[in-house]
Amino acid sequence: MTLRVRGLRKEFGGRTVLDGLDLDVAPGEFTAVLGANGSGKSTALRCVVGLETPTAGEIEVDGRAAMVFQKIHLVGRRSALDNVCAGALARLPLRRSLSPLLFPRTLREEAMACLDRVGLADRAAEPASRLSGGQQQRVAIARALCQRSTLLLADEPVSALDPKAAEQVVALLAALALDGLAVVAVLHQPSLARHHAGRIVGLLDGRLDLDAPASAVTDHDVDRLYAPDRAAVPAE
Amino acid sequence: MTLIREPGPAPAPPGRRLPSATVWLTLAVLAAAHVLAWQGTGFSLTALAQGWRGMASFLGDALPPDFDWETVLQPSLKAAAVTLYIGLLGTTLSIPFALVLAVLAARVTAYGTTSYQAARSLLSFLRSVPDVVFALIFVTAVGLGPFAGVLALVVHNTGVMGKLWAEAMEESDPGPREAMRVLGASRLQTALHAVLPTVLPQLVGLLLYRFDVNVRASLVLGLVGAGGIGFLINQSIKLFRFDQMATHILVVLVLVIAVDQLSALIRRRIAP
Numbered sequence: 001m002t003l004r005v006r007g008l009r010k011e012f013g014g015r016t017v018l019d020g021l022d023l024d025v026a027p028g029e030f031t032a033v034l035g036a037n038g039s040g041k042s043t044a045l046r047c048v049v050g051l052e053t054p055t056a057g058e059i060e061v062d063g064r065a066a067m068v069f070q071k072i073h074l075v076g077r078r079s080a081l082d083n084v085c086a087g088a089l090a091r092l093p094l095r096r097s098l099s100p101l102l103f104p105r106t107l108r109e110e111a112m113a114c115l116d117r118v119g120l121a122d123r124a125a126e127p128a129s130r131l132s133g134g135q136q137q138r139v140a141i142a143r144a145l146c147q148r149s150t151l152l153l154a155d156e157p158v159s160a161l162d163p164k165a166a167e168q169v170v171a172l173l174a175a176l177a178l179d180g181l182a183v184v185a186v187l188h189q190p191s192l193a194r195h196h197a198g199r200i201v202g203l204l205d206g207r208l209d210l211d212a213p214a215s216a217v218t219d220h221d222v223d224r225l226y227a228p229d230r231a232a233v234p235a236e
Numbered sequence: 237m238t239l240i241r242e243p244g245p246a247p248a249p250p251g252r253r254l255p256s257a258t259v260w261l262t263l264a265v266l267a268a269a270h271v272l273a274w275q276g277t278g279f280s281l282t283a284l285a286q287g288w289r290g291m292a293s294f295l296g297d298a299l300p301p302d303f304d305w306e307t308v309l310q311p312s313l314k315a316a317a318v319t320l321y322i323g324l325l326g327t328t329l330s331i332p333f334a335l336v337l338a339v340l341a342a343r344v345t346a347y348g349t350t351s352y353q354a355a356r357s358l359l360s361f362l363r364s365v366p367d368v369v370f371a372l373i374f375v376t377a378v379g380l381g382p383f384a385g386v387l388a389l390v391v392h393n394t395g396v397m398g399k400l401w402a403e404a405m406e407e408s409d410p411g412p413r414e415a416m417r418v419l420g421a422s423r424l425q426t427a428l429h430a431v432l433p434t435v436l437p438q439l440v441g442l443l444l445y446r447f448d449v450n451v452r453a454s455l456v457l458g459l460v461g462a463g464g465i466g467f468l469i470n471q472s473i474k475l476f477r478f479d480q481m482a483t484h485i486l487v488v489l490v491l492v493i494a495v496d497q498l499s500a501l502i503r504r505r506i507a508p
Binding site: 049050051065066067069071072073074075076077078086087089090094097098099140143144147 | 433
């Protein structure tokens with residue numbers, strides 16, 4: 001397993017956001033995560049990459065976890081290639097990591113291959129801020145590849161994109177899973193999830209409520225996750 | 237909850253909320269502070285009205301300004317250039333010190349509690365000692381002249397610009413920093429690859445603002461013997477040559493407007 005989560009709990013000031021989450025993700029598996037706002041999807045991903053400290057539970061990652069965000073978080077003034085190179089910062093010797101001018105040639109070549117994988121080799125020299133939203137998200141994915149990650153977590157990667165760009169990015173995630181990467185993506189578009197992901201998991205009040213092959217997930221399953229009168233059910 | 241409903245009048249809006257007791261109390265304290273300040277500074281409109289003759293004779297002596305090229309205008313322009321040089325070096329030479337201290341004193345890039353507190357204390361100290369006091373100290377070391385002025389500005393400006401830069405870094409978009417954390421970058425790498433490139437336009441804008449302020453500050457430093465056109469203004473006042481003083485002040489006006497326009501132009505060009 002690339003990712004193994006057991007009994008993950010997270011509380012923010014007494015409010016329970018994750019209430020004992022279990023999840024395994026295998027290499028090459030594209031898992032889409034559905035769930036209403038506040039169901040704990042983002043928090044779960046942030047716990048896996050260490051942006052949040054779990055209150056309790058175990059997280060094991062075989063290899064390296066990378067993450068892409070809804071707001072993308074590239075450095076707009078830097079070129080697409082320099083942004084991708086940043087994925088390698090943790091393994092560079094300090095003195096070669098201080099400025100993009102010092103990045104080794106081998107790294108620039110590796111980053112170029114990552115940009116090529118997401119179809120943006122021809123935009124390598126452009127400042128990231130000049131690219132469209134979909135292209136920026138693909139640069140962020142290339143940065144995750146340059147990190148040599150085995151697990152790619154995507155927190156609403158397409159929520160800010162137009163439908164065509166969203167489709168492209170999700171299709172890219174599916175293609176990367178075919179290459180052997182384990183992909184876990186929070187999506188707010190059940191149709192995209194059903195079309196591209198191999199597996200859909202649903203979170204409800206910080207717990208796994210749905211876990212099925214994408215082809216087996218029905219409209220009813222999805223509606224239940226987003227049921228508007230859910231809040232009327234007293235929380236335990 | 238249903239969003240489709242029968243047509244009909246909407247419910248009445250909630251009543252207006254009056255300002256709370258805290259707001260009234262704050263206003264009362266502010267009013268009391270103004271009464272004390274009025275008395276404490278001897279603020280008196282009658283004194284101002286009765287003393288108009290003094291101001292009128294002063295202005296009479298100052299006008300028309302003495303524009304004699306050899307004795308007034310040429311020395312004035314030369315001294316204005318020196319004032320500009322003091323402001324320029326005082327700003328640029330403080331960049332490396334301000335940058336290091338700002339990185340150490342910004343919560344998002346700081347290395348540890350000790351160096352963070354030390355950097356913040358040092359910046360506060362440099363900021364709270366007026367540049368004029370630093371100038372007087374450096375005059376005792378390197379003598380009267382522009383060099384003492386440059387040193388004073390470098391030291392004081394390090395404190396002010398370091399603080400402004402640290403604040404700009406703290407207010408930078410946390411997103412790129414989070415991305416750096418996820419990919420395992422060190423604090424230094426995060427500062428160099430996420431924080432600094434993101435806030436660069438703000439840092440340059442603040443640098444230009446400080447240049448603007450420092451050129452004006454170097455005028456005042458001239459008054460305490462650090463050279464430049466402030467020195468000439470001081471001299472002409474002491475010799476009761478208010479017509480020459482008027483010329484120097486007009487030259488200062490042109491200099492300040494030129495610097496202001498230049499920095500505004502550059503800031504527009506680098507706007508993010």
